[in-house]
Amino acid sequence: xxxxxxxxxxxxxxxxxxxxxxxxxxxxxxxxxxxxxxxxxxxxxxxxxxxxxxxxxxxxxxxxxxxxxxxxxxxxxxxxxxxxxxxxxxxxxxxxxxxxxxxxx
Numbered sequence: 001x002x003x004x005x006x007x008x009x010x011x012x013x014x015x016x017x018x019x020x021x022x023x024x025x026x027x028x029x030x031x032x033x034x035x036x037x038x039x040x041x042x043x044x045x046x047x048x049x050x051x052x053x054x055x056x057x058x059x060x061x062x063x064x065x066x067x068x069x070x071x072x073x074x075x076x077x078x079x080x081x082x083x084x085x086x087x088x089x090x091x092x093x094x095x096x097x098x099x100x101x102x103x104x105x
Contacts, residue, residue, distance in 0.1 A: 001064040007072045008042035010065070014058045015040075029053050042072070 005013070015025050026036040029050065038044035046054070051069055055062035074092070078085040 001060065001068070003064075003068055003071055005068075006042050007065070007069045008040045010068050011036075011054060012040040014054075014060065018058070025057070028057055045069075 001010070015022070022036055022040075023033050026033040029036065030053075031050070035044060039046050046069070048066070051065050052062045055065045074089070078088050081088060
């Protein structure tokens with residue numbers, strides 16, 4: 001799965017590839033049509049459980065969808081820091097590795 005699009009765009013593309021109406025997918029996921037529309041427009045964040053349901057419904061990896069969702073969250077947080085966004089991401093990667101070692105200690 002490619003990750004350059006937003007999470008919402010990814011969900012919308014999955015739905016359109018199967019030529020499914022918003023209403024039908026929302027019903028299958030047991031959510032309101034308006035909520036799914038907002039998720040596709042990136043104005044509403046899904047829960048981890050909903051992401052897993054979406055993955056199962058479209059028969060895609062829940063890990064891939066979670067990566068798409070989490071990377072959006074990080075990108076939105078650092079995108080206004082254009083001068084050093086890349087540096088922030090590199091430091092964050094190192095901190096994740098460090099924090100994982102602290103967890104296992």
